[in-house]
Amino acid sequence: MKRFFRYILFALIGVVIIGTFVFLYNNSRPKAEQYSELTAVRGDISKSTVITGKITPRNEVNIKPQINGIIAELLKEAGQQVQKDEVIARLKVIPDMNSLSSAQSRVRLSEINLKQAQVNYDREKALFDKNLVSAEEMDQVTQKLAQAKEERAAAQDALEVIRDGVSQSNATSSSTLVRSTITGLILNVPVKVGNSVIQANTMNDGTTVATVADMNDLIFDGNIDETEVGSLVEGMPLVITIGALSDYRFDATLEYISPKAVENNGANQFEVKAAVKVTSDRMIRSGYSANAEIILEQAKQVITLPESALEFSGDSTFVYLKMADNTYQRRQVTTGISNGLDIQILSGIEEGDIVRGPKIINTPDKTVEN
Numbered sequence: 001m002k003r004f005f006r007y008i009l010f011a012l013i014g015v016v017i018i019g020t021f022v023f024l025y026n027n028s029r030p031k032a033e034q035y036s037e038l039t040a041v042r043g044d045i046s047k048s049t050v051i052t053g054k055i056t057p058r059n060e061v062n063i064k065p066q067i068n069g070i071i072a073e074l075l076k077e078a079g080q081q082v083q084k085d086e087v088i089a090r091l092k093v094i095p096d097m098n099s100l101s102s103a104q105s106r107v108r109l110s111e112i113n114l115k116q117a118q119v120n121y122d123r124e125k126a127l128f129d130k131n132l133v134s135a136e137e138m139d140q141v142t143q144k145l146a147q148a149k150e151e152r153a154a155a156q157d158a159l160e161v162i163r164d165g166v167s168q169s170n171a172t173s174s175s176t177l178v179r180s181t182i183t184g185l186i187l188n189v190p191v192k193v194g195n196s197v198i199q200a201n202t203m204n205d206g207t208t209v210a211t212v213a214d215m216n217d218l219i220f221d222g223n224i225d226e227t228e229v230g231s232l233v234e235g236m237p238l239v240i241t242i243g244a245l246s247d248y249r250f251d252a253t254l255e256y257i258s259p260k261a262v263e264n265n266g267a268n269q270f271e272v273k274a275a276v277k278v279t280s281d282r283m284i285r286s287g288y289s290a291n292a293e294i295i296l297e298q299a300k301q302v303i304t305l306p307e308s309a310l311e312f313s314g315d316s317t318f319v320y321l322k323m324a325d326n327t328y329q330r331r332q333v334t335t336g337i338s339n340g341l342d343i344q345i346l347s348g349i350e351e352g353d354i355v356r357g358p359k360i361i362n363t364p365d366k367t368v369e370n
Helices: 002-028 097-129 135-164 168-173
Strands: 034-039 041-057 060-063 069-074 087-093 177-179 184-188 210-213 218-225 237-242 245-264 267-276 289-306 311-313 316-322 328-338 342-347 354-362 367-369
Touching: 041 237, 041 267, 041 328, 041 342, 097 135, 218 245, 218 289, 237 267, 289 328
Parallel strands: none
Antiparallel strands: 034 354, 041 218, 041 289, 060 210, 069 087, 087 177, 184 210, 218 267, 237 245, 237 289, 245 267, 289 342, 311 316, 316 328, 316 354, 328 342, 354 367
16 A cells, blocks of 8 residues: 555656646757737828927017116006007106206206397388388398397207206107007016106117017917928918917917027027917917927828837838738839838838737737747
């Protein structure tokens, strides 16, 4: 009986040893490679790029004073609409002492000239009434008196403008009133009551009292790499997305491509501008960061295939076409537009053909394509 159990034990050990060798042998044998299969289908394909930029008004104007002074009153603030020639701020004049002194001197001199012209006129008028001087001489003194009066009025106006910022003869266009030059939205008022402001001249740009823009006429301003700018043509459509309004997309039309590149982070880029078409249901703010998607190339209802099915050899492109006997035949193809995932097939295979795809790699927990 003991001998019988011993034989059984030896037999079990032998089965385990043989099974182990068989398992190791089978695992050591090379396995047949497995590949996924892809089908050539007909559809639309396009190559596009994304341009980064921002939304800006086409017409944005800095409003600046016509005289030097101090902000006495601000009548508008950022975010308000303003009409052309509407007053934004009032200034208190700080006259330049040299200019003021010259204007005062000009007034005194004009008064002296006027008094002398009046005396001459009165004298000539008395003689003319007695027929002792000619009409020509009378006309000359009359003209000089009129010129002296005009000079006195001009000198007084100049003094009032320098001293007060406005003259009595032209009170409706006072230079102490800072007016908007366009109709639009006030984007910024960088000054406060009490701030000193200066007018623009050859030495400086002057102080900006307010920035006004027409927010009904917006443009997208961005930059595109030199490798893609050659595909752009004015009039091409774009689709704009704004980071702050992720669910809002609107159309634009390319209207400007810079003829000169600018260097940006070591790369040559070209400025592009597009006219934005927005609806009134959304508030678009100046300076919004935005992306513009533009289609560089497009083909409709063409044969396409995933790029992973292609094999590149030198300047040629190949696929492995599945034959009727389930074998694969290497076939050269001609390609067209690629969007990075799928590619257009111009020749070499037909719609519905099946080609070999990426290799399937079996792992203990999952199967992946390579």
